[in-house]
Amino acid sequence: MRIGELAKATxxxxxxxxxxxxxxxxxxxxxxxxxxxxxxxxxxxxxxxVRRARQLGFSMAQVxxxxxxxxxxxxxxxxVDELVREQLEEVEQKIVDLSSLRNELRLLLRSCEANRIGExxxxxxxxxxxx
Amino acid sequence: MRIGELAKATxxxxxxxxxxxxxxxxxxxxxxxxxxxxxxxxxxxxxxxVRRARQLGFSMAQVxxxxxxxxxxxxxxxxVDELVREQLEEVEQKIVDLSSLRNELRLLLRSCEANRIGExxxxxxxxxxxx
DNA sequence: GCTTGACCTTGTAGTTGCTACAAGGTGCAT
DNA sequence: ATGCACCTTGTAGCAACTACAAGGTCAAGC
Numbered sequence: 001m002r003i004g005e006l007a008k009a010t011x012x013x014x015x016x017x018x019x020x021x022x023x024x025x026x027x028x029x030x031x032x033x034x035x036x037x038x039x040x041x042x043x044x045x046x047x048x049x050v051r052r053a054r055q056l057g058f059s060m061a062q063v064x065x066x067x068x069x070x071x072x073x074x075x076x077x078x079x080v081d082e083l084v085r086e087q088l089e090e091v092e093q094k095i096v097d098l099s100s101l102r103n104e105l106r107l108l109l110r111s112c113e114a115n116r117i118g119e120x121x122x123x124x125x126x127x128x129x130x131x
Numbered sequence: 132m133r134i135g136e137l138a139k140a141t142x143x144x145x146x147x148x149x150x151x152x153x154x155x156x157x158x159x160x161x162x163x164x165x166x167x168x169x170x171x172x173x174x175x176x177x178x179x180x181v182r183r184a185r186q187l188g189f190s191m192a193q194v195x196x197x198x199x200x201x202x203x204x205x206x207x208x209x210x211v212d213e214l215v216r217e218q219l220e221e222v223e224q225k226i227v228d229l230s231s232l233r234n235e236l237r238l239l240l241r242s243c244e245a246n247r248i249g250e251x252x253x254x255x256x257x258x259x260x261x262x
Numbered sequence: 263g264c265t266t267g268a269c270c271t272t273g274t275a276g277t278t279g280c281t282a283c284a285a286g287g288t289g290c291a292t
Numbered sequence: 293a294t295g296c297a298c299c300t301t302g303t304a305g306c307a308a309c310t311a312c313a314a315g316g317t318c319a320a321g322c
Contacts, residue, residue: 004298014299016280023279034288036299056239057232060279081240088236091229098226101188105219108187109212135269145270147309154308165317167270191308 001039003029010047017047025050025063058087132170134160141178148178156181156194188222189214 007014020026026046029037049070053063062083069080138145151157157177160168180201184194193214200211 002299013281015282018301019280034299036288054279056235084236084239088233088240091233091236095226095229095233098222098229101186102219102222102226104187105215105222108215109219133270144310146311149272150309165270167317185308 001044003037003039006039006044006047009044010051012047012051020047020050023060025060025067056087057091058083062087132175134168134170137170137175137178140175141182143178143182151178151181154191156191156198188218193218 001009003014003017006012007017017026021028026043029039029043032038046067049067050063053066054060058066065083066080069075069083132140134145134148137143138148148157152159157174160170160174163169177198180198181194184197185191189197196214197211200214
């Protein structure tokens, strides 16, 4: 499998795949006679894993941890569990933050009833000091 | 007002303030005899505005737009309004995305009933191909 | 008057996770 | 043999900071 094929199969750009290899996230591929990268099904599975984890919001560092963990089949599951739990917490915090952001923006919109910027409360509200 | 004081007052690092100046987001400050930046209350208001807008999720480019708009007090409010509306839509979309992320992570957590990584469904699920 | 320490200056490089070239080599169809 | 899509390496860029390094300034304390 050449890099373009793997790219298509995983919805990843070829440049990103090479970047993962450089970063040690993916193992280096074999090379053909003409120096093209030649990928196996293992690579496909690994890249799928990486992309899925990234989509779930795990950082590269976390993906590295997950990959390391998934290699040691005999270790207890607890650490993987812990990583997922952390990620879930982060996501939940982001949702909370964004929700209050949304409320502020809605307030901002409602405050704009004048029709000239000079009277527009939006610009004013933004210039208020922090609480 | 020196940069450290302004930094403290706005919850911004001094380096970030200098960065804003370099980027033209903030006007350059006066200098003291010893070449220290010397800020006015106008700078304080401007920086407060910028930080608040950034906290609300506006990009630097959008902040630039807002600043330009707020300078021309005679233009209709519509343009500011439009920016806020766009921003609100983005935030709402992010909330939707993160919510489904959260659901997936919860599912993932629940799927882990084994106690060895070799049998861990989390690791398995991550390796599944994309839908 | 001299040192200590907190502050300030500029400039440059690092961060995260890619993305976008540029300049050239390869493979295959026409 | 020519075109075209693909591949290679290397380097630079993106956002929005953040982190030095190497040096200048200022007020306080001894």
